[in-house]
Amino acid sequence: MPRLDSPGLFSLTPKILADFAAEGILSVEDFLLAHNPNLDESRTEARKQAVVDILGYIDRQSCGFRTSARMLQEIEARGERYLPTGCESLDKLLEGGLREGTVTELVGGSSSGKTQVCMQVAASVAYRCRAMVGFVDTCHSFSATRLSHMLGGLVGGRDAVQRRVGAADEIGDAMKSIMHYSIFDIFPMLSFLNQLHTTLSVQVQSMEEKVMRLLIVDCASSVISPILGGIPGHALMVSMGIILKKLALENHLAVLITNHTVGGEGGHPKPALGETWKAMPSVRLLLARDFSSNLCHATVMKHTSMACNRHAAFQITRTGLRPVF
Structure with a gap:
């Protein structure tokens, strides 16, 4: 944590710093652990201003963290928005799809269906x-190629006239909206x-008409595990996680990441x-696949607003994911 004499905290004069030091407060962490607002009511105006400045500094350094009241106000202002997954059973499991402003993780072994989802x-x-x-x-x-087949399955769900006219253009426009990045190092x-x-x-x-609403990282563990x-490696992992959460929260973005599995107890x-x-x-789903039936199961391992161990099933087909109810 920063020391109290960090640049920018001009109200912390040598006398104020000496007073804090006498109380065993040398850093922002010490201040957070020891500070009781009631103790400052009888202090000098200089001391009160120093406390206000320290609290402001903490707020500026908090990387967008919000109180629950402020988060509720923001949610009510813009409304809860969900992005459809393209699979009815998954949308039903997630009560609408991927929620904007949150990070959703798909966990599964090799060939469990993470990339297909x-x-x-x-x-x-x-x-x-x-x-x-x-x-x-x-x-x-x-x-x-696989992506174009899935888009074809979505376009093919419309009525026959629309399928015959303009379907290729619609697929092409959607393909242009998906930006692909190859990144292999942390x-x-x-x-x-x-x-x-x-x-x-x-x-x-700038309120641009067409903005990014979904970011996918497939697979997060591939760039994190090697370090x-x-x-240092642990710190880099935490840094990546924090910026993904910040991206989602501050830009009203749905973030979808995948993660491998490793052997656990038993x-x-x-x-x-x-x-x-x-x-x-905020949400973690476990994917498992039965190759004999090509049936995939998604199980809720973690969710901020629903019980765990709920399930959804779907099949992976040439044109996409087919829900199984």
Whole structure:
């Protein structure tokens, strides 16, 4: 934590700093642990101003953290918005789809369907919402051909006349709305995410008609796992998680990420990246696939507003995900 004599806190004169030091308060962390607003009521105006400035400094450094009251006001002002996944059973499980402003994580083993779900969601948002989609590919999993087939399945759901006329143009327009990025290392990833945050902030402020509403990272663990094992690697992992949450919250963006599984107790698979990463997504779904029937199951492992262990089923077909009820 910063010291109290950090640049910019001009009200902290040598005398005020000496008073704080006498109370064992040398850093912002010490202040947070020791501060009781009632204790400052009888202090001098200089002391009161110093406390106000420290609290303001903490607020500026809090990276967009909000009180629950402020968050509720913002939600009521803009309304809860959900992006359709393109699969009815998944939308029903998530009570509407991917919620903007949050991070959703898909956890599963190899070939469990994580990438298929990501591409179906990308196709659905680009076509149905007419919005921009960012698709960050970290393991060569993205397929433009597969994406076009899924878009064809969505366009094919309309009436016969519309299917015959203009379908190819609609697919082409949706494909142009999905921006593909290949990133295979944590440092380019952090650089990209920071630059994207700056770009999206400008778009939101300028009220551009077509902005990015969905960011997909497939797969987060591919760039994080190689650098784990020490304090620097852990710090980089936390940095990536924090900026993903900040991107979602401050730009009203739905973020969808994928994560591998590793062996857990009793041989049962568990999400990779450990307990610290568990705090990053607001929603975590576990995907499992039965290859004999090609049936996939999605189970809620974590959700901020619903009970865990709820299930949804779907099949992976040539033209997308087919819900199973």
